[in-house]
Amino acid sequence: THEDNFLQCLYTYSHNSTSISKLVYTKNNSSYSSILQFTIQNLRFASNTIPKPLVIITPKEISHIQTTITCSQNHGLQVRIRSGGHDFEGRSYVSDVPFVILDLTNFREIEIDVEKKTAWVQSGATLGELYYKISRKSRNLGFSAGVCPTIGVGGHISGGGYGNMVRKFGLAADNVIDAHIIDVKGRFLDRQAMGEDLFWAIRGGGGASFGVIVSWKIKLVHVPSIVTVFTLPKTLEQNATKLIHKWQFVASKIDENIIINVILQRANSSKKGVSKKNSTVLALFQTLFLGGVDKLIPLMQQNFPELGLVKEDCTQMSWIESVVYLYGFPKGESPEVLLNRTLAGKDIYKVKSDFVKIPIPEIGFEGIWPMFDEDGGKDAMMYLFPYGGIMDNISESEIPFPHRYGNLYQTHYSVHWHQENDEVEKVKMNWIRKLYSYMEPFVSMSPRTAYINYRDLDIGVNNKNGYTSYKKASVWGVKYFKNNFKRLAKVKSIVDPLNFFRNEQSVPSLVSKG
Ligand code: FDA
Numbered sequence: 001t002h003e004d005n006f007l008q009c010l011y012t013y014s015h016n017s018t019s020i021s022k023l024v025y026t027k028n029n030s031s032y033s034s035i036l037q038f039t040i041q042n043l044r045f046a047s048n049t050i051p052k053p054l055v056i057i058t059p060k061e062i063s064h065i066q067t068t069i070t071c072s073q074n075h076g077l078q079v080r081i082r083s084g085g086h087d088f089e090g091r092s093y094v095s096d097v098p099f100v101i102l103d104l105t106n107f108r109e110i111e112i113d114v115e116k117k118t119a120w121v122q123s124g125a126t127l128g129e130l131y132y133k134i135s136r137k138s139r140n141l142g143f144s145a146g147v148c149p150t151i152g153v154g155g156h157i158s159g160g161g162y163g164n165m166v167r168k169f170g171l172a173a174d175n176v177i178d179a180h181i182i183d184v185k186g187r188f189l190d191r192q193a194m195g196e197d198l199f200w201a202i203r204g205g206g207g208a209s210f211g212v213i214v215s216w217k218i219k220l221v222h223v224p225s226i227v228t229v230f231t232l233p234k235t236l237e238q239n240a241t242k243l244i245h246k247w248q249f250v251a252s253k254i255d256e257n258i259i260i261n262v263i264l265q266r267a268n269s270s271k272k273g274v275s276k277k278n279s280t281v282l283a284l285f286q287t288l289f290l291g292g293v294d295k296l297i298p299l300m301q302q303n304f305p306e307l308g309l310v311k312e313d314c315t316q317m318s319w320i321e322s323v324v325y326l327y328g329f330p331k332g333e334s335p336e337v338l339l340n341r342t343l344a345g346k347d348i349y350k351v352k353s354d355f356v357k358i359p360i361p362e363i364g365f366e367g368i369w370p371m372f373d374e375d376g377g378k379d380a381m382m383y384l385f386p387y388g389g390i391m392d393n394i395s396e397s398e399i400p401f402p403h404r405y406g407n408l409y410q411t412h413y414s415v416h417w418h419q420e421n422d423e424v425e426k427v428k429m430n431w432i433r434k435l436y437s438y439m440e441p442f443v444s445m446s447p448r449t450a451y452i453n454y455r456d457l458d459i460g461v462n463n464k465n466g467y468t469s470y471k472k473a474s475v476w477g478v479k480y481f482k483n484n485f486k487r488l489a490k491v492k493s494i495v496d497p498l499n500f501f502r503n504e505q506s507v508p509s510l511v512s513k514g
Contacts, residue, residue: 009071025056039085053101066186084152122215123154128338135320142223145172150344158207159453160401164288167389173203178217201491204401209507223319228289240283248359252388257290262384266372353454354443376431383412402482452480461504473508
């Protein structure tokens with residue numbers, strides 16, 4: 001069988017390196033399930049009906065990765081690369097064709113150079129591990145990347161990486177200065193050896209199309225010793241609609257040291273201060289300010305007096321404490337929790353996203369609120385994440401991530417449910433798709449853009465097997481990458497012309513027809 005031949009190939013090739021056999025899990029191995037499940041974040045892709053890998057390999061050495069790539073090509077198996085397993089559509093561990101998983105869970109080293117303000121971080125490390133280790137070296141260094149600590153560095157950076165310091169320092173991918181990749185021929189390449197085109201492509205173009213990125217050299221950023229946070233909940237009775245409307249004019253223009261996120265959810269009428277009547281939606285205004293409260297208050301009074309922020313609403317803390325707090329822990333929780341790799345509550349969900357360029361009228365928001373009262377809208381969330389700041393000054397083609405000047409904010413819609421159930425799934429899926437179509441007149445158009453790290457297979461997919469034309473792939477590709485999609489396809493055609501590294505939304509090769 002494919003599997004036997006593949007395994008034999010692995011063992012033959014790797015006889016010189018530390019034995020790979022202890023790092024290989026087939027379905028007969030008692031740890032297969034726990035290794036597979038460990039980083040599956042979206043339980044929609046964990047059930048028995050979902051196709052499973054023939055083999056999981058958890059390499060410890062570069063040669064193990066090289067051997068896996070060679071042997072899977074020789075024996076007609078697809079490879080799925082997994083770092084943190086947070087892909088919203090499970091693409092790092094699910095495929096419809098026979099496949100193996102290359103799971104980088106053992107590639108987790110982090111080396112920090114405080115003097116040079118740089119770090120080398122391996123793809124299998126989590127953001128939480130990275131943030132924590134940086135903070136142990138210096139109170140004044142941080143990294144600009146996502147909010148959830150269990151996200152893997154590998155998938156996150158290769159898809160962009162949006163977080164609370166994005167308005168000041170840009171995306172995670174904007175802060176990469178070197179990388180190590182293993183290509184389809186099994187070659188180990190650094191920035192110089194891979195060349196600027198491939199180095200460009202992996203910083204936001206989705207790594208899985210180009211090779212296995214083993215590690216990244218990143219620029220650390222300066223954070224002040226004291227930052228300030230606040231979370232202000234506002235109900236509809238407290239003018240949430242008007243505040244959100246105004247927020248649209250403020251959040252992308254205000255000082256780049258402030259990020260004000262808005263989280264919208266169904267109001268829990270048992271919560272204090274929220275009456276049962278007219279209680280559909282609660283808006284949380286959640287902020288990180290890179291500075292002390294004495295500077296924040298006047299800035300807010302000048303730019304967003306309607307929010308009525310006062311000193312008592314704010315808490316000063318270190319940057320690493322703010323990472324813990326803004327993820328959702330109570331104030332005072334120890335930063336060590338960031339090392340917990342099973343922190344994020346697993347769930348079943350579906351996510352979609354949009355970009356907003358023109359402020360939405362109040363009436364537009366008012367049309368959304370009743371949807372949160374429908375069955376599908378229970379356990380739904382809508383996040384509004386502001387742009388502007390340095391994001392306006394980076395050109396659309398600097399890296400593949402094209403959503404820069406002109407975007408006021410990004411939206412992230414999600415529905416959650418807690419038990420596998422076809423009926424429930426149908427209700428939830430219908431709800432989020434209805435919301436998405438309701439939003440159409442208010443968001444970016446031609447193309448209606450999306451963020452690859454919020455992967456959404458609804459926007460288009462490749463053929464299951466082999467060749468997908470550039471035209472067909474453009475249906476989803478242009479939404480994620482706009483004009484950069486063409487250049488990504490050109491890079492792909494050079495580095496992986498036969499389209500070995502592929503998935504439902506991988507960049508197509510312009511060469512491969514077979
Ligand atoms: P995973 O291992 O699933 O990989 C994702 C994709 O990258 C797959 O296609 C995979 O094959 C590929 N890949 C992974 N490692 C690779 C490697 N070493 N080489 C080549 N290809 C590789 N995003 C954001 O920008 N800001 C945020 O705040 C959040 N918050 C958030 C919270 C939660 C709870 C979830 C589940 C997700 C997010 N995200 C996010 C989205 C997240 O950034 C996105 O899913 C990343 O791709 C996840 O990276 P992982 O390595 O964890 O995923």
